[in-house]
Amino acid sequence: DIQMTQSPSSLSASVGDRVTITCRANQGIVNYLAWYQQKPGKVPQVLIFGASTLQSGVPSRFSGSGSGTDFTLTISSLQPEDVATYYCQNYNTAPLSFGGGTKVEIK
């Protein structure tokens, strides 16, 4: 099974800061990597798929990069509404697997 490791597990940043979250797979998954945002008490929503393709309707301050085993989610200018937990997901190989999550808070 593919294990997804996210770092950091949590972070606190100021409004307007650039935020970077990393996700590493223990074996190559090409670019079959999605990022989800889950706001407190809400349903997960996909932000990025194919490692770098922005889902329709997602603000352009979100971006993704990487391929193979190492991936990054970047928020270019953190906004208050971005407070959430972010998960990466491998969808290259079953069983699909999620990273442990990164909780993003405002400082």
Next chain:
Amino acid sequence: EVQLVQSGAEVKKPGESLKISCQVSGFTFTSYWIAWVRQMPGKGLEWMGIIYPGDSDSRYSPSFQGQVTMSVDTSISTAYLHWSSLKASDTAIYYCARPATTYRPYYYMDVWGKGTTVTVSS
């Protein structure tokens, strides 16, 4: 509008059985796989498995194989997740979700139900 409407919260005792549902609308039920995802209290997301309503082909994560059963009723466009004997450790939110493509089961999920909260306590 594409929707996955899940059944309401459940409170059960250990050893009891349970079936929760996920009724779809806005797309052809038999063309898309339906996945189930678990979120234990305060924890992350876990992919449980996926079922194809077209022929009930089911794929389970090894972690959930034998612990739950997925099924469908195509006459009412509904997918189910069933436990025969619940444990306290089954306490969680269970989401159904739809992969963003009809071409493969293993894909990112672009439509999610609101989740069903299952509480198992004596």
